[in-house]
Amino acid sequence: xxxxxxxxxxxxxxxxxxxxxxxxxxxxxxxxxxxxxxxxxxxxxxxxxxxxxxxxxxxxxxxxxxxxxxxxxxxxxxxxxxxxxxxxxxxxxxxxxxxxxxxxxxxxxxxxxxxxxxxxxxxxxxxxxxxxxxxxxxxxxxxxxxxxxxxxxxxxxxxxxxxxxxxxxxxxxxxxxxxxxxxxxxxxxxxxxxxxxxxxxxxxxxxxxxxxxxxxxxxxxxxxxxxxxxxxxxxxxxxxxxxxxxxxxxxxxxxxxxxxxxxxxxxxxxxxxxxxxxxxxxxxxxxxxxxxxxxxxxxxxxxxxxxxxxxxxxxxxxxxxxxxxxxxxxxxxxxxxxxxxxxxxxxxxxxxxxxxxxxxxxxxxxxxxxxxxxxxxxxxxxxxxxxxxxxxxxxxxxxxxxxxxxxxxxxxxxxxxxxxxxxxxxxxxxxxxxxxxxxxxxxxxxxxxxxxxxxxxxxxxxxxxxxxxxxxxxxxxxxxxxxxxxxxxxxxxxxxxxxxxxxxx
Ligand code: NDP
Ligand code: HEM
Numbered sequence: 001x002x003x004x005x006x007x008x009x010x011x012x013x014x015x016x017x018x019x020x021x022x023x024x025x026x027x028x029x030x031x032x033x034x035x036x037x038x039x040x041x042x043x044x045x046x047x048x049x050x051x052x053x054x055x056x057x058x059x060x061x062x063x064x065x066x067x068x069x070x071x072x073x074x075x076x077x078x079x080x081x082x083x084x085x086x087x088x089x090x091x092x093x094x095x096x097x098x099x100x101x102x103x104x105x106x107x108x109x110x111x112x113x114x115x116x117x118x119x120x121x122x123x124x125x126x127x128x129x130x131x132x133x134x135x136x137x138x139x140x141x142x143x144x145x146x147x148x149x150x151x152x153x154x155x156x157x158x159x160x161x162x163x164x165x166x167x168x169x170x171x172x173x174x175x176x177x178x179x180x181x182x183x184x185x186x187x188x189x190x191x192x193x194x195x196x197x198x199x200x201x202x203x204x205x206x207x208x209x210x211x212x213x214x215x216x217x218x219x220x221x222x223x224x225x226x227x228x229x230x231x232x233x234x235x236x237x238x239x240x241x242x243x244x245x246x247x248x249x250x251x252x253x254x255x256x257x258x259x260x261x262x263x264x265x266x267x268x269x270x271x272x273x274x275x276x277x278x279x280x281x282x283x284x285x286x287x288x289x290x291x292x293x294x295x296x297x298x299x300x301x302x303x304x305x306x307x308x309x310x311x312x313x314x315x316x317x318x319x320x321x322x323x324x325x326x327x328x329x330x331x332x333x334x335x336x337x338x339x340x341x342x343x344x345x346x347x348x349x350x351x352x353x354x355x356x357x358x359x360x361x362x363x364x365x366x367x368x369x370x371x372x373x374x375x376x377x378x379x380x381x382x383x384x385x386x387x388x389x390x391x392x393x394x395x396x397x398x399x400x401x402x403x404x405x406x407x408x409x410x411x412x413x414x415x416x417x418x419x420x421x422x423x424x425x426x427x428x429x430x431x432x433x434x435x436x437x438x439x440x441x442x443x444x445x446x447x448x449x450x451x452x453x454x455x456x457x458x459x460x461x462x463x464x465x466x467x468x469x470x471x472x473x474x475x476x477x478x479x480x481x482x483x484x485x486x487x488x489x490x491x492x493x494x495x496x497x498x499x500x501x502x503x504x505x
Contacts (some may be wrong), residue, residue, distance in 0.1 A: 002305070011041055043406055043486055051312070052347050053102040054169060056147055057113045060096030061191060062311035064252055065300035067118060067261070068093050073295055073296070073427035076265060077204040078211050079324030081120035090119040092298055092357060093245065099150035099159075105236035106243035109445070110150075110184040111177075114218065115316040116298070122400075125361045126320040127216060127341070131194040134425075136174040138416060146171075147434070161452040166504070169461040172495055173282045173416075176426040183438055183446045184226035190246040192257040194227035200318075200333040201278045203326035204265070209403040213266045213278055213328060215285060217292055218259040231447045237255045248303055256301040262292035266404075279330040280416055281312020283425060310357045315344040323400040328405070351375050366394040378439030402423040424473040437471075445478040456502035458482060463490035463498055 005502025009017045017038055020494045031442050032039065053321035066088045073082050080088040082239035097106060097115035112131040117124055147165040149181035168174045180186065188194040205211040221336055227235060235242050251259060264285050266274060304310035317340035318333060327333055344352045350356055353365065370385050384393040430439060444464075450458055458480050466487055477487045 011038055012045065016218050018417055032186075043392035054096075054347065056098050056150075057096040057107065057115075058102040059100050059104050060311065061112060061247045062094040062304055062314060063247060063300040064302040064304070065091050065093065065256070065298065067116075067296055067298050069296045071293065071295050073204075073263075075206055076214070076263075077324040078207040079120070079125070079322050080122050081118055081125065081322070082324065083225050090362070091120075091298060091300075092117045092310075092314060093187040094311060094316065095296070097244070099147070099205070103240075105188055105240035107218040107232040107235035107240075109232065111180065111181065111186075112191065112194055114194070115314075116196075116218075117314070117316060117320075117362065118322075119362045120322050121362045122322040124178075124358075124360045125322045125450065126316045126318065126321050127198060128318050128336075129196050129197075129198045129218075131188060131196055131217065132177060132180050133154060133199055133215075133217070133333065134176045134180065135198040135199055136168070136177045137171060137332070138173055138281050139331050141241065142171065143332075143339075161449045162454065162457065164196050165450055165453045165457050165461055168322055169457055169502075170463065170499060172464055175422060175464050176282050176429070179429055179442065179468065179472075183434065183442045184228055184445075184451070185224070186445070187227040187229070187232035188243075189227050190222075191243045192222045192247060192250060192491045193220055195219050195224070196259065199281055200330045201328040201505060202333075203255075203328055203402075203405070205324060205326060205403050211326070211403055211405065212267065213268070213271050215264045216485075217262045217264070218298055219262055221258040221297075223262060228441055229448060243336060247300075251300060251303050256299050258300070259298045260294060261296045261298060263295050264290040264292050266290060276421070277416060279328055281330055282331050282422065309355075313339070313348060313352075313355045314351050314357045315348055315355075317341055323402070326402050349373050368393070423468045425462075427472075430469045430472045439475075443472075443475045443479060446476055450476070451480055453481075456504045459486060460498055460502040462487045463493075466491040 009020060011017060021039075023039050025031060025034060026035045034040075067081070068088045069082055069085055072085055081087065094113065094115045096115070097104065097108055098113065099109040100108050101109055112130050114129045116127045116129075118127070118397060137143065149160070149167040152158060153160040153163060168178050196216075196218035198214075201213050201215055203211050204214045239245065245258070264287075266278065266285070271278050274285075274289070276285065277286070300309075319337040319341060320329070321327070327337065348355065351374045353360070354374070354376050359365075368380070368385055368387050370380055384391045387393060387395070398420060430442075435444065450461060459482055462473050462477045462480070462482055464473075465476050472492065473487060474484060477484050493501065
């Protein structure tokens with residue numbers, strides 16, 4: 001803890017406090033007097049110390065640093081912070097686990113959040129990604145249900161492998177992310193030793209109005225390092241805060257972690273002919289088909305001074321965009337555009353953009369938004385609070401308007417057209433990317449969790465593994481002692497038939 005020079009203790013409104021050890025009482029053994037306003041203020045502030053924790057990603061660690069551009073990308077984007085090789089922009093980063101509470105262990109099997117806030121001269125840009133390039137679902141309607149399965153059973157208040165595997169086995173598009181999650185990448189050794197991905201496709205557009213579809217990959221310069229299942233389980237008990245500690249201590253030692261930003265970029269024409277649905281977050285863009293280009297470097301070099309002020313109150317939002325960067329029609333991303341601002345209003349209040357870590361410090365707000373709880377700045381002073389006005393207030397500038405994209409079709413609840421491709425990429429991951437050791441660890445990690453669920457769920461899920469890769473399904477089925485013929489039969493059915501054939505009693 002930092003040592004401070006001697007100062008007189010005061011109350012919240014600056015009055016000096018003469019004694020902070022003894023409450024005011026009627027005589028040395030008498031009851032406490034109502035007039036001890038210092039005691040009342042201290043207790044009532046304490047009573048309100050907690051704000052709601054994040055509904056997901058509650059446990060996390062943050063740090064400041066910068067992003068430096070290392071390649072000319074002006075033909076792809078007009079974003080000012082990406083406009084010049086060598087240009088640096090201040091950044092705040094927060095890494096997190098997803099399902100656990102604020103005090104949960106850093107080594108739990110879970111995706112890791114990888115959230116970045118760039119304080120650009122055109123306003124804050126947030127890249128709120130994960131350490132996995134894909135996700136479990138591809139429609140935002142499913143998100144609250146999915147997250148309920150990652151939290152606690154409503155009856156027992158225990159984590160429930162049954163809820164998790166029931167949902168995944170009923171949601172076949174989850175198989176790619178489930179395969180990554182149960183590989184050792186589901187338990188990174190530290191936050192410094194993992195990659196960060198946008199996972200979604202975003203839009204970049206240049207000064208001429210040409211647009212491109214892009215995906216971000218922040219590749220760790222520390223190298224990928226993971227914990228095995230048993231190492232992670234041991235770490236949860238030994239040091240539940242190991243990754244928070246590691247990030248803090250590395251930066252305090254002057255060992256600044258860094259990541260190289262690589263982008264995958266497709267022109268709209270290339271996207272039309274592309275074999276994968278680029279708005280389906282359960283899919284990656286194979287590197288051979290879209291080779292990534294190196295764009296910049298992210299370096300973290302300063303620890304926060306106060307966790308609550310800077311990390312707990314940090315608020316990231318995929319809809320914090322700057323000119324040159326836009327969203328794609330990815331349905332999940334569209335859902336996220338609503339959800340983050342909405343949750344921040346609930347968690348932090350309507351003026352959360354005034355909290356220093358969230359302020360657009362390099363492009364101060366000039367708007368007609370006024371008032372509300374905790375409006376702690378000058379609130380627009382005596383200037384006009386409406387637009388248009390004749391008093392020289394800030395005016396819109398149409399040069400920051402985004403180029404349009406073509407959209408058509410029938411408004412309706414559409415399913416993804418490419419739904420039968422869900423097993424190809426996880427199969428390739430298992431067969432071509434993983435080593436034999438990776439596969440052995442994957443199967444063992446799955447057995448430890450899926451083994452705790454009812455048999456019909458095990459059978460249903462094994463059929464999905466089998467559809468991704470016969471060896472994958474066979475090894476899990478054997479490990480669980482399941483009838484392989486049954487698994488193969490289930491794998492040959494449609495999802496509807498499979499679910500009907502595996503009722504849970
Ligand atoms: P490549 O061989 O070109 O790339 C494989 C990628 O897989 C590398 O980026 C590597 O990351 C990553 N990787 C290695 N082990 C694992 C693991 N256990 N879990 C998740 N990722 C891992 O292949 P393709 O581009 O053709 O993709 C094949 C498969 O690789 C995909 O289906 C996907 O599952 C996975 N992958 C692909 C990515 C992409 O954007 N194309 C990104 C990440 C994963 P690293 O370089 O950091 O070691
Ligand atoms: C945090 C919603 C999908 C990455 C959150 C929070 C909500 C939320 C409500 C809490 C925010 C806060 O309290 O500050 C959703 C919804 C999703 C979705 C509705 C889908 C429809 C995703 C995906 C990713 C992601 C696909 C990654 C690609 C994150 C990260 C955080 C977060 C990194 C933590 C940010 C921080 O460090 O403060 N999400 N999420 N989420 N989400 Fe999502």
